[in-house]
Amino acid sequence: MTTTSIRRAIVPGIAALALALSACGAGNETAASDGTGSGDTGSGSLTGTLAGAGSSAQEKAQEAWATGFQGLNDGVTITYDPVGSGDGRTNFISGGVSFAGSDSYLSDDEGELTGAKERCGGEDPIEVPAYVSPIAVVFNLEGVDSLNLSAKTIAQIFDGKITNWDDPAIKAENDGASLPDLAITPVHRADDSGTTKNFTDYLGKAGEGAWTYEAEDAFPVEGGEAADGTSGVITAVTQGKGTIGYADESQAGGLSVVSVKVGEEYVAPSAEGAAKVVAVSPATEGRPEVDMAVDLDRETTEAGAYPVVLLSYLIACQTYDSADEAALVKGYLAYAVSDEGQSAASENAGSAALDPAVAERAQGIVDAISAK
Structure with a gap:
């Protein structure tokens, strides 16, 4: 602490x-x-x-x-x-x-x-x-600096349904990327976390049915690696190999970040993109x-919006x-x-x-x- x-x-x-x-x-x-x-x-x-x-x-x-x-x-x-x-x-x-x-x-x-x-x-x-x-989906994968992923694919990764980086679902969203035959290690928060609740809320609402859990402060899936606090997740992803996690974008440091699918485009995390989501969301x-x-509103298709956001x-x-x-x-x-x-x-x-x-x-x- x-x-x-x-x-x-x-x-x-x-x-x-x-x-x-x-x-x-x-x-x-x-x-x-x-x-x-x-x-x-x-x-x-x-x-x-x-x-x-x-x-x-x-x-x-x-x-x-x-x-x-x-x-x-x-x-x-x-x-x-x-x-x-x-x-x-x-x-x-x-x-x-x-x-x-x-x-x-x-x-x-x-x-x-x-x-x-x-x-x-x-x-x-x-x-x-x-x-x-914005909540950044951060990853550490040698030779890969950027990734495009839909909420459905992210949900399957964190639910343990997609377990390897060269999975066809990941390849389909990253044409031409050199994705290795390497196991994915998802990293989640071990403590009760509003970041987890926002992240799982996004997966549940935008994941096209791939995420079947309620949005909760406690991460609902066993397996992967658990870490305490935002800094713990960042450390675990940084020190791992083939790791992926979620954390407030302000603390992503030098880690690579995922661009998430919004409508027909892929959007990187940004304050402006987070702002657009909140602007169209109801009280x-x-x-x-x-x-x-x-x-x-996690399902917005507003151009430039980034729906993996915490307020x-x-x-x-x-x-x-x-x-x-x-x-x-x-x-x-x-x-x-x-x-x-x-x-x-x-x-x-x-x-x-x-x-x-x-x-x-x-x-x-x-x-x-x-x-x-």
Whole structure:
């Protein structure tokens, strides 16, 4: 388990929701002034320590947000533990941290919404989008720098139905590629992960029936290789031979990435392609006003869209027992969804910045955070 803790360096960044993109109480000790006003990020008035946990895909964005926010408030320390979305939500619900980062919205399938509401003193929890990024299908195959694959083929690979790199299904989508007679080693997340949930959601919706499992935080197929966190997947793919995995594109490093089939074209991962998918996706039905959850359209044929995308949220309470904690949560989340915060995340993680209308709604929700 690793913890991101950065201090005092400055980073130079609806249908119902109209979501589009352009390209209660425990877990910390604080002594903060009460920040007020629209979009208030403290501007030097805040002190104390704020703890969050969750999405490892958000790690680079969280680093940028922490650095930038601490640069504005040099008496503040932000800690963020990239334990994975599932554990982040659990830690938030239990009161172990003040906020969570999650690559999937709260669900009541396992009582999460109910638990979060109880933790927040009976009020609906806040969920605002803050990080939008493509999930790259990364691979390590000597002599092959690029691959085109449909969702159906990817699904069969990760379900153990396609087991060799020179399989006819892969050859059919990569005419002229020199594909070796080599076993495929699929690498998946070992921990509960919102990235896994988004990836398996894509396979289930776009895979033409080849993926028969529900979208879940836990990877459903035995076999292959399991690794903890985004960094673990990247390491396993990098150090393997004939390996393939999935990870937030910001952490793909020097690994080769798959271009996925969208309509009749193959599209490489990009922030702009991720933005196009979110732009055509509807808001989740039945959510309260403070919840900006979205159901992503994985089957879009929009030109240039990249449907293997995650829309990652910041989760918090509307009110906190402590005025100090409320001020820190409000200030930090306000920074994350601000123009400066979004620019910092884009520079550090390659994410797509929130559309101004979406950022404005998120800012309004965050601005209302207060003490009881």
